[in-house]
Amino acid sequence: MIGIDWGTTSLRAWRLQRDGAVIEARTSPRGIMTIPDGGFEPVLRETVGDWLAGGETQILLCGMIGSRQGWVEAPYLPCPAGIEDIASHLTRVAFPDADIMIVPGLVTSDSNGVPDIMRGEETQILGVTADAAAPMMVCLPGTHSKWAFVAGGRIEQFRTFMTGEAFAALSTHTILARTIRPAEIDPASFAAGLARAREPGGLLHHAFGVRTRSLRLGTGEAESYAYLSGLLIGHELNAALDDQSGTVAVVGAPALTSLYVTAIQTLGGTAVAIDETAEATGLAHLGARAPWT
Numbered sequence: 001m002i003g004i005d006w007g008t009t010s011l012r013a014w015r016l017q018r019d020g021a022v023i024e025a026r027t028s029p030r031g032i033m034t035i036p037d038g039g040f041e042p043v044l045r046e047t048v049g050d051w052l053a054g055g056e057t058q059i060l061l062c063g064m065i066g067s068r069q070g071w072v073e074a075p076y077l078p079c080p081a082g083i084e085d086i087a088s089h090l091t092r093v094a095f096p097d098a099d100i101m102i103v104p105g106l107v108t109s110d111s112n113g114v115p116d117i118m119r120g121e122e123t124q125i126l127g128v129t130a131d132a133a134a135p136m137m138v139c140l141p142g143t144h145s146k147w148a149f150v151a152g153g154r155i156e157q158f159r160t161f162m163t164g165e166a167f168a169a170l171s172t173h174t175i176l177a178r179t180i181r182p183a184e185i186d187p188a189s190f191a192a193g194l195a196r197a198r199e200p201g202g203l204l205h206h207a208f209g210v211r212t213r214s215l216r217l218g219t220g221e222a223e224s225y226a227y228l229s230g231l232l233i234g235h236e237l238n239a240a241l242d243d244q245s246g247t248v249a250v251v252g253a254p255a256l257t258s259l260y261v262t263a264i265q266t267l268g269g270t271a272v273a274i275d276e277t278a279e280a281t282g283l284a285h286l287g288a289r290a291p292w293t
Contacts, residue, residue, distance in 0.1 A: 001058040002048055002098075003283030005120050006065035008033050012279075015051050020127075020284030022277065024051075032064050032071075040071040041095065052097055059095075060287050062103035062279075063120035066091065076107035076117060082154035083130050086122065087289035099292050103283075108157045116160050120279075121146045125155055127282030128249050128274055137245045139271075141233075141252050141260045143168075147240040161236045170207060171228060179214035180228065181221035185259065189223040193230025194237075194266055203235045233263050241269055252276050 004013045009031035015023040030043045045052070048059070066074030074091035090101035105119035125138050125148050135151040143165045148158035171180050196206055210228050213219040219227065241248075241264065248264055248271040250257045257273040264271040 001060060001284070001287045002051055002056050003123075003280055003287065004044075004048070004059065004061045004065075005063045005123070005279055005283075006061055006070070007031050007063045007120060011047065011063075011065075013048055014280040014283070015048075015056065016280060016284045016287070018284070018288065020281045022280050025277075025280070032067070032069055040065070044095075057098050058287065058290075058292055059098050059100045060090075060103065060283050060290065061093070061100065062123045062283065066102040066105060066119060070102075072102060074102040074104045077104040079106055079108040079158070080154040080156045081106055081122075082152070083126050083285055084289060085154075086126070087286050088291070090286075090290055101290060103286060106155060106158070110159065116158060118146055118158060118160070121148075122155065123282035123286065124251050124276070124279040125150060125282065126285055127278030127280070128251055129153065129155075130282070130285045135246070137248045139240070139248050139250045139260060139264075141250065141256045145236060159240065161240065163232050163236045167229060167232050170210075170232075171225065176207070176210050176224075176228065179211050179219075179221060180224045183222035183225055185229060186223050186226040187262075189219075189226035190230035190259070190262070191266060193227040193232075194234040194263055195230075196227075197231050197234025197238060198267075203231075206231055206235075229259065230263070233259060234267075237263055237267055237269075241267065245269060247272060249274050251278050 001016055003016055011028050014025045028047050035043055065071050072093050077089050089104045093100040106122050107117050109115050121140050128138055129150040138148045140146040145161045145163045146158055149156045170176050210224050214224055250260045250271050251274045253276055261271040261273050
């Protein structure tokens with residue numbers, strides 16, 4: 001089958017064997033926000049037309065392609081939700097040359113009744129936990145980091161943290177930008193930011209300290225960049241980690257997962273990094289259970 005994560009700014013496509021092995025992978029900058037009304041089918045053909053010509057007849061889509069701004073809206077499925085639940089709520093898309101379905105997003109609420117949502121990340125989680133017997137925590141760091149608790153193969157609940165987006169905004173569109181220069185993360189400065197996040201004062205006060213450390217202590221621009229990263233990730237972990245977290249599976253690109261694994265271990269937790277191709281595995285697991293025609 002063909003599995004596709006079609007997001008806001010890009011799409012990733014995999015040609016998959018039945019066991020989830022990736023035959024071929026490709027990426028495109030044609031995210032849903034770049035496509036005019038009625039343009040999804042042509043872009044799909046442009047991206048995977050040769051795979052269709054090669055005999056593929058099943059396509060499973062996930063991500064923002066199932067949002068109101070996407071091809072066809074796939075309603076959110078409430079948590080807790082397992083792989084069988086998700087596979088039984090796929091939304092069909094009319095397409096003449098293949099059987100196409102979209103994975104539903106998931107919705108949950110926190111202890112105060114405030115809703116939270118995800119689209120696409122559920123397939124990454126399933127790629128890690130579909131065969132797991134023991135409860136586990138999965139972290140998907142990024143622009144909007146997700147922390148999901150999975151038990152009995154079901155995504156019980158999750159929380160979203162705007163860590164990546166906050167980092168981008170603070171480092172480029174605030175007064176902090178004058179004292180920050182993007183660079184390879186300096187381990188000592190990153191650790192200092194993590195440590196600061198454990199101290200009293202709160203995030204907003206701590207964030208201004210990035211500037212005052214530069215002005216009064218002479219902290220360099222590259223060091224400030226790493227310090228801010230550690231500070232924000234540290235505050236995320238303060239809220240997300242607890243005594244029940246156990247070993248955290250951190251799923252994503254190596255550069256980012258390594259930071260989170262380091263941060264979790266620094267705070268006394270245990271973590272393991274898992275490659276982002278877990279998403280292809282999750283799509284394959286769903287595809288094996290999908291009600292193809």
